[in-house]
Amino acid sequence: MSEPILVAENLTKWFPVKRNLTQVLRGQRTWVRAVDKVSFTINKGEIFGLVGESGCGKTTTGKLIMKLLEITDGTLHMQGENVTHIGGQALEKYRRQVQMIFQDPYSSMNPRFTVREVLMEPLEIHNVGKDVKERESWIREILNEVKLSPPDEFLVRHPHMLSGGQRQRAATARTLMLNPSIIVADEPVSMIDLSTRAEILHMMRQLQRELGLTYVYITHDLSTARYFTDRLAVMYLGKIIEMGVAGSVIDRTLHPYTKALIAAVCEPVSGKVNRIKDVPIKGEIPAATNIPPGCRFHPRCLYAVEECWQEEEPTLVDVGGGHKVACRRYAEIERLGDAARTSEASLGMKRTSLRT
């Protein structure tokens, strides 16, 4: 019974680039097109992943959802209400429903605050609970939820007295203080040790089930995304180029960029030491101020044909089962495989295999 909770339509965020005098006089203006017409629907109770390399716009999208940044264009609806440009009371209400877990668990909490103060802050801001005692008991309850028990031991500590995993639990506790519906998690485990990562993810999943939360999970790590998310969207240069059920996107990859990402990921299996990784991509990421015409991936695509840069940018097409891809040649590529390649280059290296 999945109903949409967050709907983004053509969500756009462009940042103005500072101009020098000459440019001002000439009337030139450049924009960093960080998020460029992004549309998605997130269903209640699901874990939705935003995946991509740095600069693809996933973090910016997260901040747009959090309303830490103003939306330049497009709309955002939460539970049917238009929340694109809201302020005052409506914004306050929105904030209580959408919270964020940040990447660096240490710097996301004021190092001079104790855990108690960190957790008390959202309650103070929104005037939750009628007195300090009520607030404290709520804090204790949440600390138990995130398995930081006994709570009294953790209330008096400062962030630097906690381990990385503990800090992230405290940060999660903070998001829960206001009883949100949506939690945006920006790389929540990338700065945590491997052996503790799964523990944190496990906790997050448990909370989701118990409290009926919806997650927007932002990461660059495809493997973790596969493990944790239900559906995911792959972003490139501000656009979603492939989206669908996690397993489907990763096992039945359609977009050339996603293919390159998958090929680049390392796996802990033997036998790969003496083999050069064949990553089907060329060139470097262009600057976000200078987005290529047509399909923005075309300069790096090994399957690109003329239409890819001459025609309009391809939009997301549903290929079945909710799996969407923005590539005009996806069917051919799926059918022909490597034979569909139009370019020999691969990662700019001269040789493609090693003599053993």
Next chain:
Amino acid sequence: MTKRDFSQMKALWDEFRRIKFGMVGLALLGMFAILVIIEPLIVPFPDAASRWRDMTYWVDNPRNAKPVWVNWFTSKDYAPSARIESDAFASEASGSGRMYVTEIPYKYHWVQAPTDITLRLGVTGNATYQVEFVRPDGLSVSYMKTSKSTGTRDVRISIAQNMAPQMFQFAQKIEDPAVMNSVTAATVNPLAILFGKAEKGALLRGDKPLTGTYTVKVTALTADATASLDEVELIVAGGVQGILGTDNMKRDLWSGLIAGTKWALIIGLLTSFIAVVVGVIYGVTSGYYGGFVDSLMNRIYEIFASVPLLPILIVMSAVFKPSIWIMISMMCIFFWVGPVRTVRSIALQIKESSYIEAARGLGASNRRILFRHMIPQLVPYAFASMALSVPGAIVYEASISLIGLGDATRVTWGQILQAAFSSGAVLQGIWWWVVPPGVAIAVMGMTFAFIGFAMDTILNPKLKTR
């Protein structure tokens, strides 16, 4: 103060303790604070501050007396100042009134005679007074004075002012006539004569002192029974007096210096405190809001920062009566620009932190973020900045006083220096007037500089990595 603040202060203190010159600065500051607190106990003239310009308060001091410890460095010891009260009065009836007699012994064993000896007679009514100085060699010089007045008052008889002719005559009896011809009553040093050996050729030269016990006999003959001699005090205005000597207005410089300490601390600390508080709030607000607000605040800051303070102060003192409070206010108005630049850049850095973003995500208002998240981060820097601005404020006041625009009703180190320079102390070699206040200013500046640098050392690395 929450526990968090305490543990942080303790951590700060632990680090501070390890920096040697920080501890030196703190020790010096403690010394200054103690001096201010025990001021009334350690200065011979506790009202120095309020009565600096009151001539009567200093009347019994020598002029330009050197510090007492000068005697340790010279073989020709100076006679120090002294005040000896007589304790025993013999009185008997005599005619229609009474005759009072008292004696004060004065042990003299120095080389350089005092600048003056005054007898202060506390009297009531009319009487005739005779003062006789009996030397150890038996010779004596006396002086008589009649004073007619009702009521209780002080009658002062001073050797330098009143007894020069008597001393001259005394010298004539002893000294070589040839030598006596070249001098007059006005040109001899009457005290050198009193305390000199009765030797031909040596008396007037004044290099052979007659050591021993001198007795000062005071006899008062009153006209009627209502008059009386109440007290007699022998006041020796020595060549050396006090820990730092006196200036040409007979003011005890040690008292003045200690009295000025309190002002130095007030000016320094008050100015820098206000300036830093204003500056920090200004800088944080400017850095946090950014955009138009920041630009506007920057322009205002630049205006204040480019105005030269000294001409303004000169104009102010021409318009208003120079008062120390006006001076402090003016300094505050312009000193606040000091920390703004650095505070603003720190604020810009903090603004980008994750936890500020998190706070905004929670819905925190700007005011909350400013006062609960950003300003507490700047408190350590504020302390360091305060410490470093104190010397500036003190020196400013001293400079203003030096050019004559200071508050003349207060005793500050700057004022003492100003008086010294305008009286030509340097030319006259009155070094004890010039050097101590200068050294005091330097030491206090050093004190705060040390503390400030030590705090900077602790805080800077942290400011950089966060």
Next chain:
Amino acid sequence: MEKERILEVRDLELHYFTRKGVVKAVDKLSFDLRKGETLGVVGESGCGKTTMGTALLNMPTPPGRIVGGQILIGGRDVLKLSEAEVRRRVRWEQISMVFQGAMNCLTPVYTIEKQMKETLQQHREMPKDEAMKRMVQYLNLVGLPEQVLKRYPHELSGGMKQRIVIAMGLFLEPQVVICDEPTTALDVVVQAQIINLLKELKEQLSVSFIFITHDLSIEAEVSDRIMVMYAGRIAELGTNEQIYGPQGPAHPYTQRLMAATPRLHEEVEELAFIPGTPPDLVAPPTGCRFHPRCHVVMDRCSRDDLPLREIEPDHLVACWRCFHE
């Protein structure tokens, strides 16, 4: 396949002398590095892998100090040489290091050329044209054109900067290059590029690499032999096949780390995690340092001093359970 041993480390001990106590960061470490191989050093934060890297150059970060052991290069113990000798003949000549985040340590105010030349000339007297030739040679080797020399660091991408730093680690032609997390700050595509580069270099130059990372997956694709560190000691040291092959690693810690690593093409119901945190190295646990967190702990694990033993050719483990099998 006994290749020549280039680097031998015997009982290396490095301690940090802090106010809170002595942190035994590297505790009697012994291992070999063979010619032309990549030795991966993998472990989580605080295991001592970076510390060991700097120790190999005899450059411990203060308040750390090397208190024991030997580092033999070409038969000569580096720890017995004077600092001047080490600087002149060992560092960068025989062993060099690409530090963690090195690409961010390129000074923003100087061109690449200036910075590379400075490093080059600090170690060797070289006429300008020869220096230039060598710089270009190595830049090409890492896949960068000569034009890069005239650029400033901020004009280059992360991948390019990392390649420059690798070139700098190579151009004095050392025998061993230590790479500390060379791919951590990079995107996954660029990371693949760098990994490919290292493989190429290994073959072309017959340089030996020590590849330090926390990422088990990257090690699998890069290293011939892998050394797993925990709390300053070696838990397991084996070949790529032994650790990542179907039989799986021997040490319980390595096993759990593997189980905690998500796989791209597998549907995993529940990833494993290791409860607890790494131990305080001022007062580490007795016996095996991992025993408080071990899921198959035995009695003697907390009692007896734990040696590193060979359980099959080229495969060393420090675990009592493994010795019994």
